[in-house]
Amino acid sequence: MKMNKLFLFQWLLLLIFTKTSLIFSKPHKIPRLTPLIQNIIQDHSNTFSSSTNDLPKEFETYYYKQTLDHFNYGPKSYSTFKQRYIINSKYWGGSNSSSPIFAYLGAESSIDGDPLGVGFLTDFAPQFKALLVYMEHRYYGESSPFKTMEEAVKDEDTRGYFNSAQAIADYAELLLHIKEKYSAKNSPIIVIGGSYGGMLASWFRMKYPHIALGALASSAPILYFDNITPQNGYYSVVSRDFKEASKSCYHTIRKSWAMIDKIASRKSGLSYLSRKFKTCSKLNDPFELKDYLDSMYSVAAQYNSPPSYPVTIVCGGIDGAPKGSHILDRIFAGIVAYRGNSSCYNMNPKPSETGLGWRWQTCSEMVMPIGRGEYDTMFFSAPFNLNNFITDCKKKYGVSPRPHWITTYYGGKDIKLILQRFASNIIFSNGLRDPYSSAGVLQDISHSLQAVHTRNGSHCLDILSKDSSDPEWLTMQRNTEVKIIEGWIAKYYADLKALQKGKMH
Numbered sequence: 001m002k003m004n005k006l007f008l009f010q011w012l013l014l015l016i017f018t019k020t021s022l023i024f025s026k027p028h029k030i031p032r033l034t035p036l037i038q039n040i041i042q043d044h045s046n047t048f049s050s051s052t053n054d055l056p057k058e059f060e061t062y063y064y065k066q067t068l069d070h071f072n073y074g075p076k077s078y079s080t081f082k083q084r085y086i087i088n089s090k091y092w093g094g095s096n097s098s099s100p101i102f103a104y105l106g107a108e109s110s111i112d113g114d115p116l117g118v119g120f121l122t123d124f125a126p127q128f129k130a131l132l133v134y135m136e137h138r139y140y141g142e143s144s145p146f147k148t149m150e151e152a153v154k155d156e157d158t159r160g161y162f163n164s165a166q167a168i169a170d171y172a173e174l175l176l177h178i179k180e181k182y183s184a185k186n187s188p189i190i191v192i193g194g195s196y197g198g199m200l201a202s203w204f205r206m207k208y209p210h211i212a213l214g215a216l217a218s219s220a221p222i223l224y225f226d227n228i229t230p231q232n233g234y235y236s237v238v239s240r241d242f243k244e245a246s247k248s249c250y251h252t253i254r255k256s257w258a259m260i261d262k263i264a265s266r267k268s269g270l271s272y273l274s275r276k277f278k279t280c281s282k283l284n285d286p287f288e289l290k291d292y293l294d295s296m297y298s299v300a301a302q303y304n305s306p307p308s309y310p311v312t313i314v315c316g317g318i319d320g321a322p323k324g325s326h327i328l329d330r331i332f333a334g335i336v337a338y339r340g341n342s343s344c345y346n347m348n349p350k351p352s353e354t355g356l357g358w359r360w361q362t363c364s365e366m367v368m369p370i371g372r373g374e375y376d377t378m379f380f381s382a383p384f385n386l387n388n389f390i391t392d393c394k395k396k397y398g399v400s401p402r403p404h405w406i407t408t409y410y411g412g413k414d415i416k417l418i419l420q421r422f423a424s425n426i427i428f429s430n431g432l433r434d435p436y437s438s439a440g441v442l443q444d445i446s447h448s449l450q451a452v453h454t455r456n457g458s459h460c461l462d463i464l465s466k467d468s469s470d471p472e473w474l475t476m477q478r479n480t481e482v483k484i485i486e487g488w489i490a491k492y493y494a495d496l497k498a499l500q501k502g503k504m505h
Contacts (some may be wrong), residue, residue, distance in 0.1 A: 006047050006049055028382075028389050029291070030370055031234065031298055033436070034109060035118065035121065035194030035460030040460055058090040058117050059134075064177060066138070068145055068161055069159035070169035081145035083170060084114055086134040087178075088122070093129030095184045095225070096299055098493050102190050103133040103212070105204065106195035108361065109354045110141025117467025120192065120216075126136020127369045128489070131182060135174055135198075137167050139357055149353040155359045156398065162357070163365055165409065172211050188213035188492045189426035195219050195436070196366075202409045202426050206419075214425035214488045216481060218459045222428075223415065224368040224439035226407040230370040233438030238301040239378040241311050243431055244426045249315035249334075250378055253297065256331050257380040260286050263328075266491045274505075277332055288347045290380060293331065296338060297379075304433045305458040314338045363393035367403040370440075416445050424448040425488050427481055452480050 055061075060083055069077035093099030102121045104114055111134050112195050128408045136143040139152055139162045147150040153159050175189055181198070193201035198220030205215035228440045231237075243250040259453045264286035272281045283289055283375050300310035317337025321330040335345060351359070362368065371384030386403060393401050407413055428441035430453040439451065444450050452462075462477050498504040 028371070028384060028392065029294075029450050030358075030366070031435070032108070032228040032301070033164055033196035033199075033221070034264040034354075035197065044171060053173065055086070055115055056113075057234065058086050058088050060089075061085075062087060063142075063173050066143075066170055067173060070166060070173070075341050078146070080144065081138075082110065083138065083174060084136040085174060085178075086111060086238070088115065088125070088132035088134075091125035091129055092131040092182075093121075095187060096248070097432055099129040099131065099174075100188045100190055100213075100489055101133060101178070101184065101193060102130045103135065103171070103175055105168075105191055105193040105197045105200045106135050106137040106140065106141060107193065108199065108242055108358050111136040112141065117196065117465065118192070118462040118463050119350060120478070123466050123478075124230055127482070128218060128485075131178075131184070131187070133175070135156070135171055138170055140353065149356045153397075155358050159360060159397075163500075164200060164203070164361075168200055168207060171200075171204060172208045175376065186496060189214065190214050191490070192216045193220070195216065195221075195278045198460070204426070206410070207425050209424075211226045212429075213492055214485060216427045217465070218429045218463045218483070219366070219431070219434055219436055219440065220428060221436040221439035222410070224370065224436070225405055225411055227369060228407070228412055231369050232376050234370045234435040235298070235372040235377040235379050237433070237435040237438050238298050240306055241435075242297065242315065242378060244318060244321055245309075245311045246315040249318045252327060253293075254328050254378040256293075256327055257290060259327050260290055273328075274388060276328055277454050278342070278344050280346045281348065283347065292345070292347045293335075294379060294382075296335065298435065300338060301433065303437055305461050306456075306474075310338065313490055317401060322350075336440065345502065346403055361398070363397055363401050364399075364424055365405050367401045367406070369403075374412060386411045416443075417443065419449055420446040426450075427484055429453065429462050429477065429481060431459065431461050433457060434459040450484060450486075452477055 024149040063082040064085060065080045066083035067077070068079040068081060093471070094434070102125065104118055104121060106114065119131070126129070127134055138145065141150060143160065144152055146155060146158045150164065160375050171191070179185060179187065189212045191201045191204050191213070193199070195218070198217035199222050201219040202220055202222060205212050221229075236405070241248065242253065260273065263273060270283045270286070273286065273289055277289060279289070282305040297314065300314050304311045312335045314337060318330045321333040326335070339345065369384040369386065371382055372379055373383060374381045391397070391402050411418055422445070425448050428449070428451045430437040430440040430442060430451070432453060432455050434457065436459060440453075441451050442453055454477050456471070456473060459475065461474060462481065467480075495504060
């Protein structure tokens, strides 16, 4: 049963991750950033609704009257919307104890699955007697200022409020409200986020150090902007994961792209490929199939976690095909192994709430130049071309992306030189099987800007729930992070005590 759920989650992520052909014929794909596969299940339903009814009773849902525009003073800026957040006070030691607040920063999906999926908070809350807070990112889930996501991203006057700076300002305002609500003036806040949320956590600590004592930024590729990281970093790690799992599988995949193109070029070739791969609708272009496979391999690598190790599952199908099988039969066997035997496979899913929102975010400020050349990975060539990307985004939204804004506003270049002098109390955690680790911080920057990574870890694995099957290296990674956070909190209370006695220098 557990394995069936795993396949369902992976299948749904694959569908979200795949291009949305309704927007562009061949858009450049910036892979999704999300810690939880479960977070996209409801997105894929295309109902654009969310619910927290299934959460245990200790998780209580609230709505905060949030400011629409934190950085302007025009009439529209004073508009408000309801921002959803969830509180768990079961483990809370109270405002008069040395009890912190663990605040999870929601990312590009609703927060429905976060309280149970991001188990780091509940697993370690009893040890810290922490108050737990889960905050939803504006425009996602129930926190959309303007009706549905679909309507919001179409409206030129409203989608400009949909950006990371406004989102972390939301979190700042909401956290101050929560501290007042719980009379927790002296309770330190640790912000926690994964993937895009991990980037937000690290940026929040740097922008709002008076609100957050520290940040745990899991699988946060903060260096995948402005050509700091080589374009092919992401796909190089995917390729390495497959090569380490099986060299024969790796070479089969590498050879398959040319075979797909060769067959597609023949008369009735696309019809043949449609039958061969049991597509739910006839292929219009070989790119649809190639992009589908690209996404499947990438998702398998990004979430290549124990005990199942999806890359091994895919390669098990490819390598396990009958001896002498055609190369495309072996590729199809990989699909069946990963996704299960289905009557057909959907190459063109409808865009979800998350897909629509992430497309806008990547077409505005989250411009991550991810691509690859002709022979530098196991994939077909798909270099990132900024001019083409700008053209595509302008065609969709009528405005150009701002590819240099993230590094202008948050930094990123010469990160060790800059951050060691002014930033502190951030854990950058990564698993090196995760393709996004190629743009993560993998070396300590200072004694309080620490990199914690594992050789076999996958995307955001460290902040997911504990499991009895967890390998020792994963347990050690989490324990290291907890020890660092304990140190931050102990020092904070020592400083607070000295300040109250007038002895702080």
